Amino acid sequence: MTAFAVIAGIILASGLMVVRSENLVHSVLWLAVTLIATAVQFVLLNAPFLAGMQLMLYTGGIITLMLFGVMLTIRDEGVDIPNPSEGHLAGAGAALAFLVPTLYAIWGTPDFGPMVDPITAKDIGSSFLGPQLIAFEALSVLLLAAMIGAIVLVRRKDP
Amino acid sequence: MTHMVLTVAAILFALGIYGVTTRKNAIGILVSVELMANAVNLNLVAFSQHWGATGQSFALFAIALTVAEVVVGLALVVLLYRTRKNVNIDLASDLRS
Numbered sequence: 070m071t072a073f074a075v076i077a078g079i080i081l082a083s084g085l086m087v088v089r090s091e092n093l094v095h096s097v098l099w100l101a102v103t104l105i106a107t108a109v110q111f112v113l114l115n116a117p118f119l120a121g122m123q124l125m126l127y128t129g130g131i132i133t134l135m136l137f138g139v140m141l142t143i144r145d146e147g148v149d150i151p152n153p154s155e156g157h158l159a160g161a162g163a164a165l166a167f168l169v170p171t172l173y174a175i176w177g178t179p180d181f182g183p184m185v186d187p188i189t190a191k192d193i194g195s196s197f198l199g200p201q202l203i204a205f206e207a208l209s210v211l212l213l214a215a216m217i218g219a220i221v222l223v224r225r226k227d228p
Numbered sequence: 229m230t231h232m233v234l235t236v237a238a239i240l241f242a243l244g245i246y247g248v249t250t251r252k253n254a255i256g257i258l259v260s261v262e263l264m265a266n267a268v269n270l271n272l273v274a275f276s277q278h279w280g281a282t283g284q285s286f287a288l289f290a291i292a293l294t295v296a297e298v299v300v301g302l303a304l305v306v307l308l309y310r311t312r313k314n315v316n317i318d319l320a321s322d323l324r325s
Contacts, residue, residue, distance in 0.1 A: 070229075073233075077232070080240060081239055081243075084240050084263055085243060087259060087260070087263055088244070088251070088260055088263070093256060100259050100263065103240075103263065103266060107266055107270060110273075111270075111273055114233065114273050114274060116276065116287075118284070119273060119288065122288060126291050126295055127266075127294075130295060131262065131294070134298055135298070138302040138305055141306055141309070142255065142305060142306065142315045151253075152251065152256045153253065154247075154252060154256070155252065156249060157250055159249060159250075160245070160246040160247075160249035160250035161246060163249050164242040164246040164249075165242070167238075168238060168239065171238045172238055175234045176231060176235075181230045181275070183278070185280050188276060188280065188284055192281035193284050193285050193288065196281040196282055196285040201282075201289075204289060208289060208293070211296055212296055215296035215300050218303070219299045219300055219303040222300070223306050
């Protein structure tokens with residue numbers, strides 16, 4: 070429980086820094102902290118395989134991509150990139166309009182049922198190649214489509 | 229325990245909503261969307277403790293989908309920068325007459 074409290078604190082504090090930081094590079098790096106802390110939370114929730122995937126794909130792939138994107142879309146040199154935000158009141162209102170009913174629903178639910186045995190990578194594999202087979206195959210097509218789409222979008226005409 | 233995890237995920241999602249509505253930079257918005265996707269993954273894993281492997285396989289699907297989304301999103305941002313030399317999202321309002 071103590072470990073959970075510490076990790077939850079890290080997740081929420083770094084999440085707040087992601088949306089409040091004035092520097093875009095800092096924002097992306099705080100996102101890395103959030104994602105790593107979430108991977109640790111996955112370990113605490115008996116999902117070690119997913120924690121590994123989270124570290125490899127999110128912190129290894131997405132953060133790197135994001136930093137490349139930041140560097141490609143600035144004219145000035147250095148890492149002092151402004152990340153302005155406005156409309157704080159409307160944003161906080163939208164967030165609260167989501168948060169309050171959701172928390173009401175969560176804490177109004179008395180029990181989520183008994184715990185099952187810890188899930189292994191083998192169970193996830195059986196799920197992928199069993200009930201979720203069609204979605205799994207569709208995902209491979211989607212990844213190919215995203216890859217080709219990204220290449221077509223940023224291709225310069227007639228190099 | 230599950231209640232606590234769901235609460236953390238809900239607050240994280242609300243932070244993502246706040247970021248999406250307030251940020252001006254297109255990459256800032258993309259980062260906030262990542263925060264929301266991460267909250268959903270946390271929810272799915274919390275529920276997989278009660279209902280078996282389906283939750284975790286859904287979370288893996290969500291991770292893969294997020295990767296695809298970031299690739300296309302960053303391609304769009306780079307394209308926006310190439311045409312306007314700026315990634316402020318307010319400038320991309322061609323469809324508004």
